[in-house]
Amino acid sequence: MSTSTLRPAAHGTSSASADSARRLDTSFESWGRFPKYPAHLVPMHWQQEFPANIQGLHNGALPVGMGRSYGDSCLLKDGNLIVTTAMNRLLSFDPETGILTAEAGMTLAQILDFAVPRGFFLPVTPGTKYVTLGGAVANDIHGKNHHVAGTFGNHVTEFELVRSDGSHRRCSRTENPDWFGATIGGLGLTGVLTWVSLRMRPIVSRAIDYEGIQFHGIDEFLALTEEYKHVEYTVSWIDCASTGKNFARGIFMLGEHAQVPGDLKPSSEPKLVFPVEAPGFALNHTTVSAFNTVFFHKQRKPRVQSLQDYEPFFYPLDAVLRWNRLYGKSGLLQFQYAIPWESARQGTIAILTEVAKSGLASFLAVLKAFGDVPSPGLLSFPQPGITLALDFPIKAGLTFPLVERLADMTRDFGGRLYPAKDAAMTADQFQTFYPQWRQLERFRDPVLTSSFWERVTGDRPNL
Amino acid sequence: MNSNNGNGAARSQGEPMKILVLGATSGIAEATCRLWAARGASLFLVARNSEKLAAVAADLKVRGASYVDTAVADLDDTSSHPTLLTHAINSLTGMDVAYLAHGILGDQPRAEQDFVVAEQILHTNFVSVVSMLTWLANYCVQRHSGVLAVLSSVAGDRGRKSNYLYGASKAGLSAFLGGLRNRVDREGVTILNIKPGPVKTGMTSHMKGSEKFADVNVVAKAIVKAVDKRYDVLYVPFQWGPIMFVIQHIPERIFKKLNL
Numbered sequence A: 001m002s003t004s005t006l007r008p009a010a011h012g013t014s015s016a017s018a019d020s021a022r023r024l025d026t027s028f029e030s031w032g033r034f035p036k037y038p039a040h041l042v043p044m045h046w047q048q049e050f051p052a053n054i055q056g057l058h059n060g061a062l063p064v065g066m067g068r069s070y071g072d073s074c075l076l077k078d079g080n081l082i083v084t085t086a087m088n089r090l091l092s093f094d095p096e097t098g099i100l101t102a103e104a105g106m107t108l109a110q111i112l113d114f115a116v117p118r119g120f121f122l123p124v125t126p127g128t129k130y131v132t133l134g135g136a137v138a139n140d141i142h143g144k145n146h147h148v149a150g151t152f153g154n155h156v157t158e159f160e161l162v163r164s165d166g167s168h169r170r171c172s173r174t175e176n177p178d179w180f181g182a183t184i185g186g187l188g189l190t191g192v193l194t195w196v197s198l199r200m201r202p203i204v205s206r207a208i209d210y211e212g213i214q215f216h217g218i219d220e221f222l223a224l225t226e227e228y229k230h231v232e233y234t235v236s237w238i239d240c241a242s243t244g245k246n247f248a249r250g251i252f253m254l255g256e257h258a259q260v261p262g263d264l265k266p267s268s269e270p271k272l273v274f275p276v277e278a279p280g281f282a283l284n285h286t287t288v289s290a291f292n293t294v295f296f297h298k299q300r301k302p303r304v305q306s307l308q309d310y311e312p313f314f315y316p317l318d319a320v321l322r323w324n325r326l327y328g329k330s331g332l333l334q335f336q337y338a339i340p341w342e343s344a345r346q347g348t349i350a351i352l353t354e355v356a357k358s359g360l361a362s363f364l365a366v367l368k369a370f371g372d373v374p375s376p377g378l379l380s381f382p383q384p385g386i387t388l389a390l391d392f393p394i395k396a397g398l399t400f401p402l403v404e405r406l407a408d409m410t411r412d413f414g415g416r417l418y419p420a421k422d423a424a425m426t427a428d429q430f431q432t433f434y435p436q437w438r439q440l441e442r443f444r445d446p447v448l449t450s451s452f453w454e455r456v457t458g459d460r461p462n463l
Numbered sequence B: 001m002n003s004n005n006g007n008g009a010a011r012s013q014g015e016p017m018k019i020l021v022l023g024a025t026s027g028i029a030e031a032t033c034r035l036w037a038a039r040g041a042s043l044f045l046v047a048r049n050s051e052k053l054a055a056v057a058a059d060l061k062v063r064g065a066s067y068v069d070t071a072v073a074d075l076d077d078t079s080s081h082p083t084l085l086t087h088a089i090n091s092l093t094g095m096d097v098a099y100l101a102h103g104i105l106g107d108q109p110r111a112e113q114d115f116v117v118a119e120q121i122l123h124t125n126f127v128s129v130v131s132m133l134t135w136l137a138n139y140c141v142q143r144h145s146g147v148l149a150v151l152s153s154v155a156g157d158r159g160r161k162s163n164y165l166y167g168a169s170k171a172g173l174s175a176f177l178g179g180l181r182n183r184v185d186r187e188g189v190t191i192l193n194i195k196p197g198p199v200k201t202g203m204t205s206h207m208k209g210s211e212k213f214a215d216v217n218v219v220a221k222a223i224v225k226a227v228d229k230r231y232d233v234l235y236v237p238f239q240w241g242p243i244m245f246v247i248q249h250i251p252e253r254i255f256k257k258l259n260l
């Protein structure tokens, strides 16, 4: 496969030191722990190291961050993964404008540790703070405030992109705007991001004014979405194990940064680590249904209000490090769609019905309405409508057929899937979801590729 | 700043700690400086690569260092040390702590064949450090204060076939530090010998199993505390103390047969 057209050797001849630094192993995993591909790890500590650090190396390269993508978009089978997490310096911060510039390997957790005590918060955050700036840009991630704030890329003011030919580009809405748009949501294929500037938002307290509202069915969910569309953060947990009168019951969760000045101390480090891989049967229909029932009734009243710390509000799963081991050694498959409003209601009901019927209940199911702030990226995933994220334990003969059916349904409803959470869509499906992929291909750095890209652009047979 | 642990290093109340860092682009040094910067320390940073140094300096400034100045220098050049150190101390208007972090792992197999390679390891890790410590110790003795915190290594506690040139350079350094402490401690000067076990940094990222090495931030935290409390010797992570005690006591007739 070293002859793959996507993988020409990097410029120059392989130096002795580059060769001795190479080791093929599987220690860099994606969050779903599926698929598992061996790769050479090339740790990157300094901005100046690329492209010298891949000189003469064969079989392609891919910059990666924390490996919090679920599928194979942060993997490159038998290739070179440029691991950027040690490149994590703050370069500037202006409390007047809130603009923070940091090296791309810095995590959102590290940014919060710095910014919260100074009265600033991330403009957009995903459901885990253990992602890098580079990863946040490359997947143009979204958060609970998408309906008012748009994607992460909407708050990025500028970044630097370095290509394997050694060229450097500063990119913003006015400087190299085409590269700016291709790189946001560009899946790490357009070059290595060395630093990123983004506009932070002020806060006066760590606290979130929280409200949880029980709902029964999609129509109640849609009514709540409309009623609370001006609230900054909204997201719903939904029970997709139940059928009948409990079908699509859930909890609509709202939050806003507290207006009353309060605590701004940095977070403490999480202490719990999921110790070992759970046995394969730990997550079955019975345990998942039980979990869903407990979760629904944990909130005893139809409505509760409280003042919550931002950690449990934004990052409930971060409290247990490596929780993905819960899914055992075969790993998990994520599935997230965005279906436009025209068919959002119908599509969501159809897909939830299909999931409930399959008996392969999703442990964590998250439902949200995306807003209409245009995404700045060429291949950004969010679009106005409904998004639903599900995760399934991988069960032989069951999970993949289900997910493929769900992907086809998504296509029929005019939706698309999220590459950051995919290990299964076919080249055909992907190319229908993102017809603009050919434009991104023109911006791709000839040396950079991913197992995801090879899979969905049809360069190699599926898996 | 916490007043009951922040005052270990001699300095006047309320004034930021003045710290000179040699080899400031080292992974361990940078992580340590981030903690000092968050406390508002004044820093003078020396490294040989100007681009790396600029990134480190910018980061420490943003994190809250009250003053950051830098100088680019190859520390192998011992003749430049007195000028460099004088300049640094003038810039800081004094010095409470000097932190010596530069070092190279070197290429052991090549060093076994080529003395030039071996000599380079000894020069960077031992000779150049002795040169700087000679000047710095005398500066501190005159003022009857100061902490000289030096990164040696557990590798200096016993020579092993896999890295005995590096080990020898650190063994020499540790012996030097012991003797220097014996001379200057009574003058109010603290000599802190830091002996890390394997740590995840640029020095070790190519090694097999390096993902299991100690986290640099954990190491940095321990070093900051050791400087505050004026320790003599710090094994970090702490379990390396007992581990090296055992290793040092393995009889030579057994040790020589081991593959370490």
Ligand SMILES: Cc1cc2nc3c(=O)[nH]c(=O)nc-3n(C[C@H](O)[C@H](O)[C@H](O)COP(=O)(O)OP(=O)(O)OC[C@H]3O[C@@H](n4cnc5c(N)ncnc54)[C@H](O)[C@@H]3O)c2cc1C
Pocket (backbone or CB within 6 Å): A031, A062, A063, A064, A065, A066, A067, A068, A069, A070, A073, A074, A084, A104, A105, A125, A126, A127, A128, A130, A131, A132, A133, A134, A135, A136, A138, A139, A140, A141, A142, A143, A186, A187, A188, A189, A191, A192, A193, A194, A317, A420, A450
């Ligand atoms: C618990 C959990 C919750 C999540 N919640 C959300 C959510 O709410 N919303 C959402 O949008 N996503 C969510 N995600 C997905 C996650 O935010 C994205 O996958 C994110 O991109 C991961 O960042 P990372 O640093 O781990 O990057 P990786 O997964 O390592 O890499 C992701 C992509 O970024 C590229 N990349 C990384 N660094 C660079 C660089 N320096 N230069 C160029 N390209 C680079 C890689 O090539 C790859 O294409 C969640 C993930 C988890 C595990």
Ligand SMILES: NC(=O)c1ccc[n+]([C@@H]2O[C@H](COP(=O)([O-])OP(=O)(O)OC[C@H]3O[C@@H](n4cnc5c(N)ncnc54)[C@H](OP(=O)(O)O)[C@@H]3O)[C@@H](O)[C@H]2O)c1
Pocket (backbone or CB within 6 Å): B023, B024, B025, B026, B027, B028, B029, B047, B048, B049, B052, B073, B074, B075, B076, B101, B102, B103, B104, B105, B124, B151, B152, B153, B154, B195, B196, B197, B198, B199, B200, B201, B202, B203, B204
């Ligand atoms: N990491 C470990 O496992 C470990 C364990 C025990 C002890 N130590 C010791 O801890 C110290 C710091 O190491 P580290 O782990 O932080 O490794 P590192 O990141 O590689 O740092 C070593 C630093 O020394 C600098 N340096 C080397 N020679 C120099 C010279 N002649 N002039 C100026 N600077 C020079 C290097 O500069 P460049 O960046 O320009 O090359 C580099 O910044 C070293 O003394 C090391 O021996 C490390």
